[in-house]
Amino acid sequence: MSLVKCTLKELQDRFTRGDVSAVEIVRAYFLRIGVVESKVKAYITLNDKEAMLSQAQALDDALSAWRRTEPMMAMPIAIKDNICTEGLPTTCGSRILGGFSPPYSATAVDALRAQQCFLIGKTNLDEFGMGSSTEYSAFGPSRNPWKLSCVPGGSSGGSAAAVAADECVAALGTDTGGSIRQPAACCGVVGLKPTYGRVSRYGLIAFASSLDQIGPITKDVMDAALMLNVLAGHDPRDSTSADKPVPDFTRAFKKKDVKKLTIGVPLEFFAEGLDPEVNDAVGEALAVLEELGGTIHEVSLPHTGVAVATYYIVATAEASSNLARYDGVKYGFRAKESPDLLEMYRITRQEGFGPEVKRRIMLGTYALSSGYYDAYYAKAQAVRTLIRQDFDRVFQDVDLLVTPVMPTPAFQLGEKIEDPLQMYLSDLYTISASLAGIPAISLPCGLSRKGLPIGMQILGRPFEEDVVLRAARAYELATDWHKKRPLIRQGR
Ligand code: GLN
Numbered sequence: 001m002s003l004v005k006c007t008l009k010e011l012q013d014r015f016t017r018g019d020v021s022a023v024e025i026v027r028a029y030f031l032r033i034g035v036v037e038s039k040v041k042a043y044i045t046l047n048d049k050e051a052m053l054s055q056a057q058a059l060d061d062a063l064s065a066w067r068r069t070e071p072m073m074a075m076p077i078a079i080k081d082n083i084c085t086e087g088l089p090t091t092c093g094s095r096i097l098g099g100f101s102p103p104y105s106a107t108a109v110d111a112l113r114a115q116q117c118f119l120i121g122k123t124n125l126d127e128f129g130m131g132s133s134t135e136y137s138a139f140g141p142s143r144n145p146w147k148l149s150c151v152p153g154g155s156s157g158g159s160a161a162a163v164a165a166d167e168c169v170a171a172l173g174t175d176t177g178g179s180i181r182q183p184a185a186c187c188g189v190v191g192l193k194p195t196y197g198r199v200s201r202y203g204l205i206a207f208a209s210s211l212d213q214i215g216p217i218t219k220d221v222m223d224a225a226l227m228l229n230v231l232a233g234h235d236p237r238d239s240t241s242a243d244k245p246v247p248d249f250t251r252a253f254k255k256k257d258v259k260k261l262t263i264g265v266p267l268e269f270f271a272e273g274l275d276p277e278v279n280d281a282v283g284e285a286l287a288v289l290e291e292l293g294g295t296i297h298e299v300s301l302p303h304t305g306v307a308v309a310t311y312y313i314v315a316t317a318e319a320s321s322n323l324a325r326y327d328g329v330k331y332g333f334r335a336k337e338s339p340d341l342l343e344m345y346r347i348t349r350q351e352g353f354g355p356e357v358k359r360r361i362m363l364g365t366y367a368l369s370s371g372y373y374d375a376y377y378a379k380a381q382a383v384r385t386l387i388r389q390d391f392d393r394v395f396q397d398v399d400l401l402v403t404p405v406m407p408t409p410a411f412q413l414g415e416k417i418e419d420p421l422q423m424y425l426s427d428l429y430t431i432s433a434s435l436a437g438i439p440a441i442s443l444p445c446g447l448s449r450k451g452l453p454i455g456m457q458i459l460g461r462p463f464e465e466d467v468v469l470r471a472a473r474a475y476e477l478a479t480d481w482h483k484k485r486p487l488i489r490q491g492r
Pocket of ligand 1: 154
């Protein structure tokens with residue numbers, strides 16, 4: 001099998017056995033990128049090939065033929081471009097960070113680097129993670145490898161597209177309201193949003209700090225567990241990171257069935273607006289889980305209907321505060337001609353931010369302004385608690401929940417860009433888990449008639465990623481949706 005087709009696990013095994021060298025890995029991936037990147041446009045910045053080849057050569061020289069290596073050694077990993085990487089530009093998909101090269105790396109990146117992985121490049125995203133299609137990137141959209149006229153989802157669309165198009169073996173994404181899970185579903189790959197606090201946010205450029213999480217986007221569920229093993233853990237540099245023991249998540253796969261697990265199906269997630277093809281694919285996936293020994297229960301999460309509204313108040317409020325720091329003084333871009341300091345701030349922000357970011361700053365500032373704070377922000381916080389309580393209640397009766405990831409398969413480029421409300425509704429099924437801070441995985445469970453991937457979502461109790469992963473892996477082993485790969489063809 002061609003190297004770039006390997007899963008992370010397969011590539012690790014081949015490298016550990018000495019069947020393939022680090023130099024061969026780097027060459028194979030750059031060759032692949034050379035063939036498909038001009039169509040997919042997954043990356044904003046590629047790392048320097050020659051520098052990586054010398055890093056690879058040094059690794060090969062240091063290792064003997066039979067080797068025990070660190071799991072991520074020589075693995076080509078892509079990083080979403082809102083995660084800081086020392087010495088590599090980090091743009092957040094925004095003009096305002098033009099020319100910014102962070103002086104340090106995120107803890108998640110350091111963890112990968114400590115095992116000598118290759119940071120192959122920085123992937124495209126909606127500006128500051130605000131969007132569901134990557135069309136709000138200042139660098140132009142990425143494309144869906146399954147159909148180049150469709151979006152790859154967002155905001156981690158570049159990472160999902162890069163994994164689906166074999167331009168990296170695995171990637172980091174970030175998820176604030178669905179940005180790992182939704183693009184993973186659009187591109188037919190696996191995306192895991194860990195419990196809030198499970199993975200350090202240090203070095204993740206903040207969008208909405210009470211919701212943001214880093215997580216892996218991978219070719220299968222096994223790979224998601226391998227990545228989480230490296231990423232998870234307490235970090236004293238992130239005060240919201242949780243001091244919880246980190247298990248070896250691959251141990252969850254010892255059991256290959258879901259016997260003794262009770263799976264809830266929330267009625268509100270299968271209501272109006274759900275595409276029939278998605279409904280059927282998730283229905284069939286539930287039947288598989290039942291055959292594997294799971295017990296299926298209908299449950300209700302009554303506040304689902306107000307989750308999107310709640311999210312767009314909380315997230316925009318936090319964004320308006322977090323993005324106040326981009327003033328043309330501290331980071332990146334500064335407007336050239338400005339008569340005085342205040343004008344410099346104003347013109348820098350006017351020229352530096354795109355329309356969606358501006359919309360959110362205005363919405364968030366409004367929600368936080370005195371006179372409206374109680375009516376909007378305080379109310380949204382109260383509703384957020386109710387949403388969390390919905391989950392606490394159902395998780396007394398069930399171990400997991402299964403839902404769709406997105407109401408439809410990937411949509412066409414340009415289809416929703418003029419209609420922000422339609423764009424916001426793409427996150428209908430992912431937002432609740434973000435507001436509640438619980439872990440959730442998206443994995444492929446079908447293909448539409450037009451040949452576009454469909455994803456299902458499995459949600460679990462806080463810090464029970466192992467249970468989520470176990471069910472997802474059992475499903476994966478019983479089906480072969482995750483093995484289907486796109487044919488990247490021009491004009492499709
Ligand atoms: N699409 C959602 C938004 O625009 C979620 C984004 C994300 O998770 N970063 O806010």
